[in-house]
Amino acid sequence: MSGILNYLTFTLTSTNEYSDIPDHFTNCFTRIDMSSQFEPRDPDFKSRVMQSFSEQSVMQTINASLVTVEPGHVEIELPYRRELTQQDGFIHAGISSTIMDSACGYAAFTLMPPEARVLTIEFKINLLAPAAGDHFRAIGKVRKSGRSLFVAEADLYAMSDETEKLVATMAGTLMAVNPQKPE
Amino acid sequence: MSGILNYLTFTLTSTNEYSDIPDHFTNCFTRIDMSSQFEPRDPDFKSRVMQSFSEQSVMQTINASLVTVEPGHVEIELPYRRELTQQDGFIHAGISSTIMDSACGYAAFTLMPPEARVLTIEFKINLLAPAAGDHFRAIGKVRKSGRSLFVAEADLYAMSDETEKLVATMAGTLMAVNPQKPE
Amino acid sequence: MSGILNYLTFTLTSTNEYSDIPDHFTNCFTRIDMSSQFEPRDPDFKSRVMQSFSEQSVMQTINASLVTVEPGHVEIELPYRRELTQQDGFIHAGISSTIMDSACGYAAFTLMPPEARVLTIEFKINLLAPAAGDHFRAIGKVRKSGRSLFVAEADLYAMSDETEKLVATMAGTLMAVNPQKPE
Amino acid sequence: MSGILNYLTFTLTSTNEYSDIPDHFTNCFTRIDMSSQFEPRDPDFKSRVMQSFSEQSVMQTINASLVTVEPGHVEIELPYRRELTQQDGFIHAGISSTIMDSACGYAAFTLMPPEARVLTIEFKINLLAPAAGDHFRAIGKVRKSGRSLFVAEADLYAMSDETEKLVATMAGTLMAVNPQKPE
Numbered sequence: 001m002s003g004i005l006n007y008l009t010f011t012l013t014s015t016n017e018y019s020d021i022p023d024h025f026t027n028c029f030t031r032i033d034m035s036s037q038f039e040p041r042d043p044d045f046k047s048r049v050m051q052s053f054s055e056q057s058v059m060q061t062i063n064a065s066l067v068t069v070e071p072g073h074v075e076i077e078l079p080y081r082r083e084l085t086q087q088d089g090f091i092h093a094g095i096s097s098t099i100m101d102s103a104c105g106y107a108a109f110t111l112m113p114p115e116a117r118v119l120t121i122e123f124k125i126n127l128l129a130p131a132a133g134d135h136f137r138a139i140g141k142v143r144k145s146g147r148s149l150f151v152a153e154a155d156l157y158a159m160s161d162e163t164e165k166l167v168a169t170m171a172g173t174l175m176a177v178n179p180q181k182p183e
Numbered sequence: 184m185s186g187i188l189n190y191l192t193f194t195l196t197s198t199n200e201y202s203d204i205p206d207h208f209t210n211c212f213t214r215i216d217m218s219s220q221f222e223p224r225d226p227d228f229k230s231r232v233m234q235s236f237s238e239q240s241v242m243q244t245i246n247a248s249l250v251t252v253e254p255g256h257v258e259i260e261l262p263y264r265r266e267l268t269q270q271d272g273f274i275h276a277g278i279s280s281t282i283m284d285s286a287c288g289y290a291a292f293t294l295m296p297p298e299a300r301v302l303t304i305e306f307k308i309n310l311l312a313p314a315a316g317d318h319f320r321a322i323g324k325v326r327k328s329g330r331s332l333f334v335a336e337a338d339l340y341a342m343s344d345e346t347e348k349l350v351a352t353m354a355g356t357l358m359a360v361n362p363q364k365p366e
Numbered sequence: 367m368s369g370i371l372n373y374l375t376f377t378l379t380s381t382n383e384y385s386d387i388p389d390h391f392t393n394c395f396t397r398i399d400m401s402s403q404f405e406p407r408d409p410d411f412k413s414r415v416m417q418s419f420s421e422q423s424v425m426q427t428i429n430a431s432l433v434t435v436e437p438g439h440v441e442i443e444l445p446y447r448r449e450l451t452q453q454d455g456f457i458h459a460g461i462s463s464t465i466m467d468s469a470c471g472y473a474a475f476t477l478m479p480p481e482a483r484v485l486t487i488e489f490k491i492n493l494l495a496p497a498a499g500d501h502f503r504a505i506g507k508v509r510k511s512g513r514s515l516f517v518a519e520a521d522l523y524a525m526s527d528e529t530e531k532l533v534a535t536m537a538g539t540l541m542a543v544n545p546q547k548p549e
Numbered sequence: 550m551s552g553i554l555n556y557l558t559f560t561l562t563s564t565n566e567y568s569d570i571p572d573h574f575t576n577c578f579t580r581i582d583m584s585s586q587f588e589p590r591d592p593d594f595k596s597r598v599m600q601s602f603s604e605q606s607v608m609q610t611i612n613a614s615l616v617t618v619e620p621g622h623v624e625i626e627l628p629y630r631r632e633l634t635q636q637d638g639f640i641h642a643g644i645s646s647t648i649m650d651s652a653c654g655y656a657a658f659t660l661m662p663p664e665a666r667v668l669t670i671e672f673k674i675n676l677l678a679p680a681a682g683d684h685f686r687a688i689g690k691v692r693k694s695g696r697s698l699f700v701a702e703a704d705l706y707a708m709s710d711e712t713e714k715l716v717a718t719m720a721g722t723l724m725a726v727n728p729q730k731p732e
Binding site: 126143166169173 | 307334336354
């Protein structure tokens, strides 16, 4: 049975529906997205993320909006605009990076202590298909939450009326910076 | 309806096991691995991967073995050996890269036509925790399958008696090279 | 004799100006960028780059300009604007990526045949310091020129009245796409 | 005047040998590596690097040797051996990564305080050509030296009797870890 169904089964188990799944079977689950396991250190993480996002002037300039904020998981949407395109009329990879980096950064930020600031150390983006669509959604998720370093990944989907397509992926490193003693 | 949900529906329907899953639940599925959707172009992909793996001399040198070969999905295991460590006794990041790169490369290779050779264009690795454990498993999965370019990701787990820990992630680009007209 | 020294010798010989440079000095040269060795396949590469750049609407939106176009080497400048910043008032890493990616892409484009289009496959950016300054210059250079694949690197400098600081580096893969037979 | 030209001027001035170099020539210098500007915090950095390198068991396993250790600059050599190859007889990208990662890591380590340990956070490698040759040299250089974070780059050259070829490039992030308070 596939890992995908395992995940399904496990999830269902936790909802008290399929309690007889053997243990050796659930071991496969560790490749599941684990964002839901994260405990935010600051109960006010949502308002902290929203406040910081509102201070990213570039988000208003490109008309991006924050649509999901959960522990270790943030989603940002961007409508298509001709003003953001490269020479073929697709969204420029740098603009895709802009919302994916912020999705990763704020996903990490949800897990940081209240006094911390978030800084991107590095990221890498793979472009899988032209960024063509009516709007775009960057889904950022934390994969590792450390004391000061965080690793997050983002997927970018291009959406039109009927379709949804994965067009880019990102993996990046974020840092929690204490304003009292910056790196 | 989104492509992801279409896929989910298909998977669920085709197994006939969980037909009564409520809609709000399927929203969780957006992180599901989709490798099983890939159709190999060569029905003999498994023997082709096994043959090529057996020709990677470095795999015997480090004692790595191929443990799973599915369409767009390959797993490689490596036992811990002191001879492969860096200065703190952990597996060297380059050795972790060796099995992760081969896991990505062969995951892509499962989807290539019979005459193709596989070439790594680039990869990036994030190290999440020291590679300490009894043995290690690199799980490589294709995220995009193109005509000549493939994007794959790998996770590396360190395993001991009771525990399993994600210690590294990789994203890379692979190329199908036709020996008659190489890049 | 090494390829690097061959190159140096060639360069020096071909200028006939510095034939008596002592050995200890030529050692400095081993890190010299070698883009000037590239022969453009299209003598009209400059106008082709300028035309394509003018079609990148995002460049006008962020007010970036093309300042240097040489074989395998392109520079793009961006003035600081509050509208392009993240939460601390620095230029957002995605905007830095926008001009660095275009600098890499057009550096590769200078070496492509006239009919080709350029596509970014992937890039990675390391952020070395906050992008604070009056204006910014992305310097993109080709490191490998292949038949269809190119590898380029970019450095981003933040400049103020008296100072110039390296704030980010990028390495990326670009592809020459023939519109008649796209990847 | 730009920081780069300041640096150049300083270098040239400090040697008092080439005060009359024409402007068009000094333009070549803008790509010069600046590692020699780094001041090691520990005068014993060389023996510290050599000690740590000797503790990387994998280096003996693959027969790599440390050939240059300067502030912010380390070179590692590896002879070709069939035991380290992938399926086409070239050195496996993971083995190339092994010496490039160590070259980056030790380049950063030369600049760390005496009590620090060095940890790789992430790296990305671009493969420019097959790693074919008699031996290989990884040249690692620091591009940014911070309080705890370092960014370094490495180039990998494949060498044979008469030729030397750039076959791979790496950019990575390293961390100075204080054993008393690890990340």
